[in-house]
Amino acid sequence: MRDHHLIEEKLSSEEMFKGHLLHAFCDKVTLPDGSVAIREYIRHPGAVMIVPLLEDQFGQFRVVLERQFRYPVGRVMIEFPAGKLDPGESTLACAQRELLEETGYSAIEWARAGVLHPVISYSTEFIDIFFARGLSLGPRQLDQGEFLDVFSATPDDLMQWCRDGQVTDAKTLTAALWLQNVLSGAWTLPWKKITATDID
Structure with a gap:
């Protein structure tokens, strides 16, 4: 074209x-x-968002989400974990760091799903979308001045919140689209086991 x-x-x-x-x-x-x-x-330096998948013994999934007050809109928002890239940091390293810092979870397997541009009319910002599975929970490492709740929900719960307007965050709405298509089998992900050397 x-x-x-x-x-x-x-x-x-x-x-x-x-x-x-x-x-x-x-x-x-x-x-x-x-x-x-x-x-x-x-x-904007760019950012990442993570869709963390918790799977039970019956193969049913829940997703890890956050509730955080966002000052510009003056309300608590439901979001997937996300964060800004540090100088020289790869998007995968950023995703691993943000997931651990904000939720306490580490993941064995990672897949980069794609990228979104949340505000193309006035920002260069991009957000790389990662999925994470094989989660293990440890202590959170929140930044000073960072306050958020971590919880899990079913994909059906998330889709209902998107439909009824409880979820309005653009990146989380985009992730819900990816999640719906991945869980239905319509879209596939390039899953990869990640070691410490893979993110240096």
Whole structure:
């Protein structure tokens, strides 16, 4: 597919703000028809989200979820574990770190499902989606100032919460779509046993 009739070309870029998390820019661009426009956006280092699967002796699955207050929207949200990449960190290493820190779980097997771009209109952020299974529970290692509840639910519970509006977080809604298709057998995952050397 040829997209030249849609592409915008950067003419100049100005840094507007640099904080602990947000790095905002204002660019001047040439539009496909030759006119000029302004694009304000945020550069983001990227993040990961993990769909942790707990399987019982009968082969039934539950998923590990979190409840966390999100200040910008002023409410407690139901989410899958997730977190921002540290400088130089691989997405797999980040996924393992965030799962352990936030939930206390470690996983034997991992699968990268895909990637999502949660806010394409004003951010470069991407979120790599990982599934984890073969979980074992240890102590959490929450960051200072981080407060969240960890709980498990059935996939049916999660889908109901998505339907009735209890779950509105975009990444968790996307993960629910992946989960539904994986559990139905419609989509497959490239599962791999992960050792410590695999994530260095």
